[in-house]
Amino acid sequence: MRDTKESRLLLVLLVAIAFALITVDIRGGRNSPVDGARQAAAAVFGPVEDGLSSAVDPVGNAVSAIRDSGSRHDRLAALEKENAALKAKLGSDDRNRSRLKQLDKVLKIAGEGQYGIKGAQVIAIGSAQGFSWTITIDVGADDGIRRDMTVLNGDGLVGRVTTVGPSTSTVLLANDPDFTVGTRMEAGDELGFASGQGDRPLRVELLNGKAEVKKGDRLVTFGSHADKPFVPGVPVGVVSRVDPSGGGLTRTLYVTPYVSFTKLDIVGVVVQPPKKDPRDTVLPAAPKPVPTPTVTVTVTPSADDAPATDEQQ
Numbered sequence: 001m002r003d004t005k006e007s008r009l010l011l012v013l014l015v016a017i018a019f020a021l022i023t024v025d026i027r028g029g030r031n032s033p034v035d036g037a038r039q040a041a042a043a044v045f046g047p048v049e050d051g052l053s054s055a056v057d058p059v060g061n062a063v064s065a066i067r068d069s070g071s072r073h074d075r076l077a078a079l080e081k082e083n084a085a086l087k088a089k090l091g092s093d094d095r096n097r098s099r100l101k102q103l104d105k106v107l108k109i110a111g112e113g114q115y116g117i118k119g120a121q122v123i124a125i126g127s128a129q130g131f132s133w134t135i136t137i138d139v140g141a142d143d144g145i146r147r148d149m150t151v152l153n154g155d156g157l158v159g160r161v162t163t164v165g166p167s168t169s170t171v172l173l174a175n176d177p178d179f180t181v182g183t184r185m186e187a188g189d190e191l192g193f194a195s196g197q198g199d200r201p202l203r204v205e206l207l208n209g210k211a212e213v214k215k216g217d218r219l220v221t222f223g224s225h226a227d228k229p230f231v232p233g234v235p236v237g238v239v240s241r242v243d244p245s246g247g248g249l250t251r252t253l254y255v256t257p258y259v260s261f262t263k264l265d266i267v268g269v270v271v272q273p274p275k276k277d278p279r280d281t282v283l284p285a286a287p288k289p290v291p292t293p294t295v296t297v298t299v300t301p302s303a304d305d306a307p308a309t310d311e312q313q
Helices: 004-033 035-056 056-112
Strands: 116-125 136-138 150-152 157-164 169-173 180-183 192-199 200-206 220-222 236-244 253-257 268-270
Touching: 056 150, 056 268, 136 157, 157 268, 200 236
Parallel strands: none
Antiparallel strands: 116 136, 116 268, 136 169, 150 157, 150 268, 157 169, 180 192, 180 220, 192 200, 200 253, 220 236, 236 253
């Protein structure tokens, strides 16, 4: 359209009409005479505007995305927290199952040896200073514990009670250098004394320097007078090495203890000794020897070794 006098007049007229409609619409409020036309236009152009707004409003979209992302992060954090709690519960259950298994083993060894025991849990270990191997257990005088009682677990001899408080006790472990216990060889009945050597095998001095001993032989406690500090028949360990006899009065053995002294949790204090020596009944079942495979070689004669026929002769 060319810029003429008529066009400028038409533009002024349209602007005047627009202002008039705006004035009428504002004064009319909800009863505005142009409300129907506005709603019709909204129905037609609303979807288009919404689509264009979504397409050309990246800032709004980003804010919305961040808001949703925060919500998703909160949900993820909640799930991670629930998973952590579940894992902690499972871990606790695993530990409880392990303790129940240890307690079952202690009760089994007590039943086989006819020992009256008081179950206890290790709550502390002694200081490594001075090469002292001790543990603290959660039973004491209030539970009937006294000095010089035998302590065992589901594997064998743990040690003896040395100090007793009202609710806790100190146990000297069998691998401590100050620890000594009388031993008896399985079946052969050879007697000796076992001493601790820290993290090395127990050292056993047999009273018979000419005793026939071999690797794999097993030892139990011999027992003490009035069953203090040691009751008889508690498994001690397995012979791992025998020193060659030098013609002395004793013979030296090195014994791997049944008990792992770095993995103690549930133990039992023998508060009632057996009525009779259980001898070897508390020892675990002896391992069955592995049979040595026998190889049979069959020689098949070759054609060159076959006897000659008359024609060949």
